[in-house]
Amino acid sequence: MDQFEALVARAAANGCCFDCGRSCHDHPWMSVQHAIVLCIQCAGVHRAFGVDVSFVRSIKLDTLTVKESALLECGGNPEFAAFLDERGEGVAAFLDTTVEHRYFSSIADLYRRRLAAKLVGGDLPNDLRPLSPRAAPPKRAPLSTIEWKPRLRAKRCEVCLKRFNIVRRRHHCRRCGRCVCEPCSPxxxxxxxxPVVKPSRHCVSCVAKPSREN
Ligand SMILES: [Zn+2]
Ligand SMILES: [Zn+2]
Ligand SMILES: [Zn+2]
Incomplete structure (x- = not known):
């Protein structure tokens, strides 16, 4: 049994990405400081946070250090979720914010420090620190700046290029704003x-994008 299988055997939630919930069985990654399992796309998003906030490693392809393995053993997705429920505003509220706000939050910072302390058997910190300016989340254009194409102007689905008609109706991908047909945004x-919790229409080319990357 490899380390990933052991994690999943301990809790099925470790088999799904902490951030987006997708199955990680093919390519499980970890955020070292949070000891959580991520899918390959979300690991890419974490990489942009910088190694001080989230250092990512492939659980299957990298040779994990003793420290990284130990972190996975004392952490995991349910452990982080339980901490957020207990100390933060809850895991649902945490996941309801942008991915940057999640990991640049004081609560995530506290969890990172607690895990690091747990690993060396030190006292677990309890203080929520205000974030240093250095730890400000990367700026991004709000989603509302995505321009939707006027419906009548798009004659063809912008993914498969088939003509719209009575049967092939126009829809908008909520992510890229393009006019797409139903088969291209099932x-x-x-x-x-x-911040919309309810699943929104994504076109087939946007669905593979990491969470919140415009
Ligand atoms: Zn993911
Ligand atoms: Zn189409
Ligand atoms: Zn799209």
Whole structure:
């Protein structure tokens, strides 16, 4: 049994990405400081946070250090979720914010420090620190700046290029704003688009984008 299998055997929630909930069985990654399992796309998002906030490693492809393995053993997705429920505003509220706000929050910072202390057997910190300016989340254009194409102007689906007609109706991908047809934005491709919790229409090319990357 490899380390990932052991994690999943301990809690099935470790088999799904902490951030987006997708299955991680093919490519499980970890955020070292949070000891959580991420999918490959979300690991890419974490990489942009910088190694001080979230250092990512492939659980299957990298050779984890003793410290990284030990972190996975004392952490995991349910452990972080339980901490957020107990000490923060809850895991649902945490996941309802943008991915940057999640990991640049004081509560995530506290969890990182607690895990690091736990690893060396030190006293677990309890203080929520205000974030240093250095730890400010990267700036991004709000989603509302995405321009939707006027419906009548798009004659063809911008993904498959088939003509719209009575049967092939126009829809908007909530992520890129393009006019797309139903087969190019099926129900299975709906994904939450924070701050909207309810799954929103995504086109087939946007569905693979990491959470919240515009
Ligand atoms: Zn993910
Ligand atoms: Zn189409
Ligand atoms: Zn799209």
């Amino acid at each position: 129900r299975e491709c709906y994904r939450p688009l924070p």
